Amino acid sequence: MDVSDELLGTFMPIVVYWLYSGLYSILGGLHNYRLHSKKEEDEKNLVSKADVVKGVVLQQAVQAIVATILFAVTGNDGEVAINQKSFLVLARQFIIAMVVLDTWQYFMHRYMHQNKFLYRHIHSQHHRIVVPYAFGALYNHPLEGLILDTIGGALSFLASGMSPRASIFFFSFATIKTVDDHCGLWLPGNLFHIFFKNNSAYHDIHHQLYGNKYNFSQPFFVTWDRILGTYMPYELQLRADGGLEARPTKDCKDY
Numbered sequence: 001m002d003v004s005d006e007l008l009g010t011f012m013p014i015v016v017y018w019l020y021s022g023l024y025s026i027l028g029g030l031h032n033y034r035l036h037s038k039k040e041e042d043e044k045n046l047v048s049k050a051d052v053v054k055g056v057v058l059q060q061a062v063q064a065i066v067a068t069i070l071f072a073v074t075g076n077d078g079e080v081a082i083n084q085k086s087f088l089v090l091a092r093q094f095i096i097a098m099v100v101l102d103t104w105q106y107f108m109h110r111y112m113h114q115n116k117f118l119y120r121h122i123h124s125q126h127h128r129i130v131v132p133y134a135f136g137a138l139y140n141h142p143l144e145g146l147i148l149d150t151i152g153g154a155l156s157f158l159a160s161g162m163s164p165r166a167s168i169f170f171f172s173f174a175t176i177k178t179v180d181d182h183c184g185l186w187l188p189g190n191l192f193h194i195f196f197k198n199n200s201a202y203h204d205i206h207h208q209l210y211g212n213k214y215n216f217s218q219p220f221f222v223t224w225d226r227i228l229g230t231y232m233p234y235e236l237q238l239r240a241d242g243g244l245e246a247r248p249t250k251d252c253k254d255y
């Protein structure tokens with residue numbers, strides 16, 4: 001039985017989310033590569049993992065509904081022949097989608113920190129996870145999930161002009177990147193750490209009290225943080241227990 005591109009575009013990122021975060025949950029036992037100890041994770045986080053799973057499932061259900069509607073409205077462009085031209089078109093679409101998603105999420109994310117009402121009643125839910133872990137990546141207030149992730153994804157899809165088939169790959173990639181940024185690990189040879197400055201250590205800084213007003217960029221680049229002065233550089237230090245820790249560098253101010 002053939003499965004439509006629209007159906008795959010709707011549910012593949014969800015499957016990828018749980019598979020990839022499940023892998024990181026297993027790797028979480030590698031103590032020396034953790035950015036926080038397991039003890040810190042258990043003591044500092046303010047929400048149970050059962051509630052996190054429920055929150056993520058709710059957000060993914062909303063995303064699936066919106067994706068279904070979006071695909072129905074925009075239609076299917078059909079199959080695209082795989083050749084050099086189509087790869088160039090896909091590359092352009094991916095770059096546009098990444099820029100649009102990053103821009104939307106930076107300004108919405110930053111505003112949710114600056115607006116005390118929105119932070120207290122909406123965004124603070126995500127920050128109940130003080131020590132990030134992989135399957136908590138999409139744990140948000142339902143309204144935040146709709147605004148940041150679902151609407152942001154829809155805008156990037158529409159602005160780039162990608163087909164449902166292309167969206168399967170883009171949103172699966174964006175999902176993997178988002179999970180990776182929240183995994184709480186710094187594994188050697190991780191390609192995301194090589195090619196992206198926005199990574200697990202960078203985002204871990206944001207989840208700490210001293211970094212709450214910095215490192216808003218997600219999920220790909222750090223461009224807007226650098227342009228608008230909210231970039232907090234860091235360095236990895238060895239903890240007394242043998243693990244790693246991301247700490248702001250000495251030239252950071254006002255934290």
